[in-house]
Amino acid sequence: MSGQPGASQPGASQPGAGQPGASQLSVLPVTGLPEIGAGADLAALITDAAPDLRDGDILVVTSKIVSKAEGRVVTGDREAAIDAEAVRTVARRGQTRIVTTRHGLVLAAAGVDTSNTAPGTVVLLPADPDASARRLRQAIATRRGISVGVIISDTLGRAWRTGQTDTAIGAAGLMPLRDHRGQTDTFGNPLEVTVAAVADEIAAAADLVKGKTSQIPVAIARGLPELVITADGPGAAALVRPAAEDMFRLGAADVLTERRTVREFTAEPVDPAAVRRAIAAALTAPAPHHSTPWRFAVLESAAARTALLDEMLAAWQADLSGDGFTPEQIARRVRRGVPLRRAPLIIVPCLVTDAAHAYPDERRNGAERSMFVVAMGAAVQNLLVALAIDGLGSCWVSSTLFCQPVAAAALGLPPGWEPMGAVGVGHPAAPAPPRPDRDPDGFLLTL
């Protein structure tokens, strides 16, 4: 795996040689490229350095030189560059940040790199690596009259495995995925889920001959002409798993911010198993005296929800009328209860305080009660976050707190269960608006 493409690999262009149905793959480094600067003509430099580049070859180009050629090198602070490139922080430990970029890539430091660049400068990922791949492919076709696949690669860590590997972040002229579903294995078993990320596999293989320290930023994969297509193809964007299919979309850092108050829901029903999981999460909250003061009434049926909401509405209207509000004012006020009417499921969190200690004075009894109330808040927060992890929106509203006996009667709650508001649950009808920025400095006293 050294020397000029093809020079040391006789037979490399004979796919299918050897085992029937198998292709023979050669991975060849492209040596002799100069240091790349802004405005460099990569197609010219690469085709000069690889005179043997052939139709059906797949060219793997390290994103760093694409970024440099495209002028994606900025002067200044690495952290500020990461902030600008990241759309979401997925996980953080100390100074290390795993983020999602605009491209949908999840990687450390948004791919911002300070290696192999002048001190005080940082290299960003190409703005649109698929577009970079398309341009390079086109320029090579124009220059040499050959059709090659192009992969722009970058080095990524993996969540569950030690060590990094190269990955395709841009691609053109090749199928980035090879779908084996519907085929059978050698035992005749149908392959149901196998979709090979061939662009990633080729990027990783190319890294074996490129290397980080040997200044070889380009390699050629030869022997997979069946993957090379005449069209640009879907690009490496096809390798970004859609959020809805991603079981690991939330990392440690963004799980809490995923919970937002949702007041508009779709008609899609709520999976009862997700509700059970959320209640199990609620039951892990801290509570005083090793107690478990949380209970939950789950209103799955429309009849149960309507009965509760109608009773609460009547109680609310009576309260407002007693306050001297006009019927118009009352009608306006009670509209605030609408989110619960729209929710396909309601959970009423309830507090039981039978484990509370009794004191001879009001002060300590009040403190005791506060302990149980805040423990209820912790449990409901867990509930709401767990629902959010399952993609469910929620709205915790005060409602039942203002008419506890009425709500308890409407729900037929066991004695001692105090309703603590109500949580509307459902699939969000729209994304939540941006969260207001809150600077911790405004909320803390450091002593």
Ligand SMILES: Cc1cc2nc3c(=O)[nH]c(=O)nc-3n(C[C@H](O)[C@H](O)[C@H](O)COP(=O)(O)O)c2cc1C
């Ligand atoms: C105890 C409690 C009672 C609440 N009552 C209501 C309510 O009656 N109606 C409502 O729309 N939202 C209610 N909320 C939700 C807040 O308005 C919401 O948390 C706030 O707007 C911040 O938005 P976020 O939850 O998306 O961060 C309540 C929240 C809590 C914790």
